[in-house]
Structures are given as C-alpha cells and as structure tokens.
Amino acid sequence: MIKSLVGGIVAATAFVMLSSSAIAEPEVVKGPAAEPDCFAPWAADTQFFKFPKKDGPYRIALANGYIANTWRIQMIQTAKAYAAQKDVAAKLKEFKVVSTGEDVPAQISAINNFIDSGFDAIVVNAQNPTAFGPVIKRAKEAGVVLVAFDNILDTKDAINVNVDQKGLGELWAKWLISHIPDGGKILEVRGVAGTSVDTDRHNGIHEVLDASGKKWDVTEVAGKWDDPTAQKVTADAIATNGPFVGITGQGGDTGIVQAMIDAKHAFVPFGGETENGFRKFCAAHAADGLKCSSAGTGPAQVAVAIKTAISALEGNVVPQSVKLPLAIVEDPNCKEGQDYFPDQSDNFFVGNSFPTCGINFTAQEIMGQTKENK
16 A cells, blocks of 8 residues: 555656646747747748746846857857846846856856756857757756857757858858969868867868869868967968968957968958957958958847847747848958947957847947956
C-alpha cells in the first residue's frame, strides 16, 4: 500500500512537472509578428513563436562573452542606455549585465545562474554557437525567454536576432573583386575565433573569392575586432607577407589603416566595418587609393534583442529568427555629418540605430553608460 502511494505521488509529481514544462514552452503560430517592420522573419519558412503572457515588470539579463573591443563596449553601453529609456524602464523590474570573457563554460554558468535566479528573459551574445544545448533546454523548460543576438545560437529553441553575417562577408569580397581586376595578395583580418560572426563572415568572403575565377593569395590574422590588436597583427602581416593589393577587416579597421600608414603601405581597396575612425580615414584618403566599403551592424542590435524579449514576454507573436538590415556606405558616397562624424570618437560605431524598431541613440546617450557588470 505504501509503495503504491509513493508511486502515485512520484507519478503525479512527474505529471505536474511535464505539464508545467509544456505550458512554459512557446506555441508555434502563424505570422506576421506583432511589429512586422521591426521583427522581420529571417526567411519565408521561419517559424513564429507565441510565449505564454507574463505580467510585468520583468527581470531581464544580458549574458555577454568577450568584452575587450570597442563594439562590445559600445554594445554594453547601448543595452544600458536602452534599459534606462523611460518607456522601457517602466517594463523592467531589474536589468542585469554580466560579461564573462572568452570562457564558454563561464558564460553558460552565468546563464544557468540567471535561470536559477528566476529571470524572465536572458539575451546573450554567445561565445560559441553550438555549446549551449543543455542551457537552452533548461531555459525552455523553465519558461525563460532566451534571445541570442550578433553571435547567435545554433538552435530552433531560442530566438535569434542578427544581420546576415555571411552576406556581409560576401559584400566585402565582391567589393574587392570589383576593384582588383587581376586578383592577388589579400589581407583578411578576422575577429574572435570560434564565434558564429567570425565564421560566417570568413565563409562569405572565401566563397565569393573562390567563385570569382581569379587567383587570390589570402593571409589571415586574428584582430579580435579590436583596434590595437588589429593594428599589431596587420603591421606584422605587412612586414612578413606584404604588400597586399586589398584588405578586408571584420573590425578594428581604424587600427588596420593606421598600421598601413605607419608601414608606408600603399592605400588599397578595403572592405570593412562601420567604425567612425575607419570612415574618417576612408573619406580622407579615397583619392589616394583607399576605396572603402564600410558595412556592418551597429551595437544597437542588443536593443532590438531586449525589445524582442519584452514583446515575447508580453505574449506577442515574434519570429524565431529576426533579420536586421545592414548599415552600408561605399566610396564615393561617404558623407561628413551623415556617414561619419569628425568631432566624435574614432571608436564610435556609426549606423547604431534601427528606425523600423523605433531605436535611435545619440553618442552622448551611449557614452554616458559604463561597460562594467552591474
């Protein structure tokens, strides 16, 4: 009799756990999204989620990995600036930020801690796209909305927010091909190894170069999207493998151009990111041969990720994968006061807004925030 009773209790407990797990999971529904101009689906076959509605205000966390470059610092500052905006702050009970460096287990542990602490949603810039399977499962079972952005997660069980990173690499490669008729030696300054952004951009560059029918000799170095690091590895590459007929850089591009200047390397066509300093160089030296394609995504995509998390918690329909537009300017259309700002920091990323989502920031609003965990 006792054994039977215990068995019944265990079975009932398991049923309750399974039921609560099922209730916590999002329902797959038909689109469009609640704000279709902002939450654009990645592709025609992208699924749409509808999470159970929760009453606010919400506890939301940002679990960042790598922090030691300008883009990530500006991203943290942008996240804090967005959370501080009056209409957003009214929906937040708590907004917490943690950066864990390049240590993947540490980032996973941080996400687990947020789940255990009862946070309603977690946005994550993932250090590795494939290592988060167990924590994704835990978030789903706990009813925690998990939104990955920039460096996304290889899963259909979390929401991903990103630009077409592979397409960005393709764009830079096409720029080089169009300006270098005979092929030749190219310098490719990559980002942080192991991240989805670095891999996708690299693959896009090489697929286009390989399909061009021209002969390319590519020297790869790791600049970690950081000006000082990129400047050093570029200087070393020029000294050992240069000169180059073209350059592509995933970030740290102001440092890359400075290394060219210091080494008295000829200015060459360059496909790079959207740093203000890089665009200043491109405008100043276009007539000298620095023909630039400056394209990428501003750190404000973190604000879109937070906005997506809030919308999902409110029970609105959101795509499983949200596609954001690229910010692009190319020679000779780089205009002062619009595409670059001489009086602003070189390290500021231009194009840091998503008007279709109502997300716009001034430099002062962002730079007033800190990069530290809080």
